[in-house]
Amino acid sequence: MDIQGITDNRVTVNVHGGIADVRLNRADKRNALDDALFTSLAAAGEALKTLPGLRAVVLSGAGESFCAGLDFGSFKGMSQRDGKTSTIGTMVGDDAITHLAQQVCWVWQEIPVPVIAALQGHALGGGMQIALCADIRIAHPDTQLSVREVFWGLIPDMTGTLMLSHLVRPDVARKLVYTAKILKADEGHALGLVTQLSEDPLVAAQTLATEIASRSPDAVRAAKRLLTRKLRAEAAEQFAAEREEIHQLIGSANQNEAVMAYFEKRSPEFRDD
Template sequence: MVQYKVIDNIAWVTLNRPDKQNALNYDMFRQLAHSIKQIKSNRQLRAAVIQGEGLHFCSGLDVQSVTKHPSQIFKLLFKLLPGNQNLVQKVVLGWRTLPVPVYAILQGNCLGGGLHIALGADFRIAHPNTQVAIMESRWGLCPDMGTSIVLPSYVKQDHALAMALSAERIPAVQALEFGLISKIDQNPLAYVKQHIDSLSCHSPDALAAIKQLYNRAYQPVTRQLLWRETWYQIKLLCSKNTRIAMKNGVKNNEKQPYFERAKWK
């Protein structure tokens, strides 16, 4: 479901579940984390590319698949220490640790977990038909994939908050204006290949040093923030209102009223 290939010293990581718009199940999270490890250990690589097979990059979490197996939710969120990265955070923040430039090629739906994974890339090149959304609030949940660390360097707080609260899709042009994507191009694949070629004349050590330096400057990892993401998600998963939101989020279901808000701090 996640294909990993190396061609001409470029790692190609492909979400390959086109019949489900490349929706993420548990196995895909594991395979993405493994791909990141493979890239990190290969010192011959000059770049990495994340892409989706078919018409869409990724429609987000396959909620039905994951909720059928409650143990998978535990495995996705589990961490040995509060400030460590769990599996869902690794498949976003892991791209930031790689010593090569990482590109995400986007088209069609780039929603929820798909957008979070794309935000982990250094450059996000989108086809004009791309739509993006932060979807968690639709299901009564909060974003918990590490992008609370990444987003502040891309997006103004009011834009990020509005997207996360509403769960509404926005088109590529607006996503570019917000800073969620790097460039819109009719042929994102050709653009990425050309951009990688343009960097081939530079020392791979210099590129690695520059990337690590700028990542530390723009996105300092805060262990407390990683823990708070996970803790809020666990608290929401135990909430009566989340169970209502899950039902309300399904199209054509009769909308149910929510209970009084819990205490948050």
């Protein structure tokens, strides 16, 4: 069934048997993140946090990709922003520890039941950070993964620095961030970014969600509370540091150069201050 008030043209949510199927629904753009998708995805997650009878969530992307990261229009718009935040940089509440761009990731940790991400095609930049905040990631072996932000003169500011530090060795996390390397999911699996490989990740995720939904919901929810306890203790301070760093980078000379060089198909010429 559709949940009234959640499903829209950017995100669809259907619940059956206690399992919520949440799908990014911008297939023609590889589910790239624009302001509308940010808003809809955060709203969907928020609604699921208090949905009665919820046992598990499957998070996926319509079409050929999970999420290719920020919409290219957002990168072009940064050069005119001069460090100012857009709608996606707005705090989601007076007592919140995240702004909107972080909340589309962190909300999957706040949901009290397990969240399984099904990845195919691309999970790049913001899309990768959303996937990192799921409890479990199942990916097609050919899925392209990347913590891509440094390529654009940015940093992984959507909770990525926290989540990476809990999933892979520190040196691996640093290499992934510093190089912005694109790797296939089979390599990501070896590094610890991907939980399981599957030729049909959505079916595999739905099967696992059904198995989890058959367990005691009280025990599963208690387990998630305990398993996310250390993350929550570190989150507020780390997310604030991400926001401070990204504020200094957006619209800076070198960040503009990274973007313009890409669109002008040339090598960037960065300067040292």
